[in-house]
Amino acid sequence: MIFNLKDKLNRYRFSKACKQIFFTPPIAATTDKPVALLTQLQHKDVILFLIAIKTFAIQVPLSKVFIINDGSLNNDDLIILRQHIPIADFYDADQFSDPFCPTGGCWERLLAIASFINQYYIIQLDSDTLTLSALDEVNDHIKTNTGFVIGTWDNQKIEPMNVTSERAQKNNNHVQMLAEIHFSKLEGSENMKYIRGCAGFSGFPKGSFNKQFIIDFSQKMEKEIGSKWHEWGSEQVMSNVVVANLKKAKGLPHPKYSDCNNMKPLVTHFIHFIGDCRFKRSIYAKLAKNEIIKLISEATQILLP
Numbered sequence: 001m002i003f004n005l006k007d008k009l010n011r012y013r014f015s016k017a018c019k020q021i022f023f024t025p026p027i028a029a030t031t032d033k034p035v036a037l038l039t040q041l042q043h044k045d046v047i048l049f050l051i052a053i054k055t056f057a058i059q060v061p062l063s064k065v066f067i068i069n070d071g072s073l074n075n076d077d078l079i080i081l082r083q084h085i086p087i088a089d090f091y092d093a094d095q096f097s098d099p100f101c102p103t104g105g106c107w108e109r110l111l112a113i114a115s116f117i118n119q120y121y122i123i124q125l126d127s128d129t130l131t132l133s134a135l136d137e138v139n140d141h142i143k144t145n146t147g148f149v150i151g152t153w154d155n156q157k158i159e160p161m162n163v164t165s166e167r168a169q170k171n172n173n174h175v176q177m178l179a180e181i182h183f184s185k186l187e188g189s190e191n192m193k194y195i196r197g198c199a200g201f202s203g204f205p206k207g208s209f210n211k212q213f214i215i216d217f218s219q220k221m222e223k224e225i226g227s228k229w230h231e232w233g234s235e236q237v238m239s240n241v242v243v244a245n246l247k248k249a250k251g252l253p254h255p256k257y258s259d260c261n262n263m264k265p266l267v268t269h270f271i272h273f274i275g276d277c278r279f280k281r282s283i284y285a286k287l288a289k290n291e292i293i294k295l296i297s298e299a300t301q302i303l304l305p
Helices: 002-017 019-023 043-057 075-084 107-116 136-144 161-167 175-185 211-230 234-244 280-303
Strands: 035-041 064-069 088-092 121-125 129-131 147-150 198-204 249-251 257-259 270-272
Touching: 002 019, 002 043, 002 280, 019 043, 019 280, 035 043, 035 107, 043 075, 043 121, 043 129, 043 280, 064 107, 075 088, 107 121, 107 211, 107 234, 129 280, 136 147, 136 198, 147 234, 147 257, 161 175, 175 211, 175 234, 198 234, 198 270, 211 234
Parallel strands: 035 064, 035 121, 064 088, 147 249, 257 270
Antiparallel strands: 121 198, 129 270, 147 198
């Protein structure tokens, strides 16, 4: 209860500090190429997502946005989102659930990506992200139709699954660690790869994988670790597996792309404000507010004769 109250207070303060996002221009399609952004969104993250997507879209041209409603978005939320993101299509999360995969925990988000991947290059963007400057690597991946994922340490590479399995923390019962430990036991894992990235920011090339790959791997994993596979965090493992086993994919350079624990001034261009550092010292709000001012300023200059 104490955490929930603190979280509500932090979100209220953040929303108050960043309310000018509502005075920034709506997002328009800026490319005729099939490049789409996808997110699964909840009611309490609407203002965060508007900041995330508007700062991102300044740097990366988009033609479509897919918003997966987790079930908590209300009519007012939808009105705001349609006003600010007229290129968005909306879907309910349960439209993408599958009986052979876990339910909840963002699994529907990944399965939604699988549903649209034959039509678009899909970028999965979490609401608690912020773009500060140019994302050249992301645009290069889109141009070459190759995959990417935000990593967790410097010089991180996609590696064989057995290497990950050997390095995994053996006494850690978190679903991600437990899954990594059991990678070496999976049939066919000797020919598979992995990267411990973050599903919050990943790129999936057009036509790069299919839903059956997710189902097959999920069933193998559940056979090894049982109901544990249905816990929060398993979708991130699955997303990382998908990216790592694409024909061509890379981890984005770190800390140019990093979470808020590892960001560096003048070096980091893209930040993921994960839970344990999201509202510490008001850094998120300060940086977001600065970017909103830039968005308003740029829009004003465009309108000047």
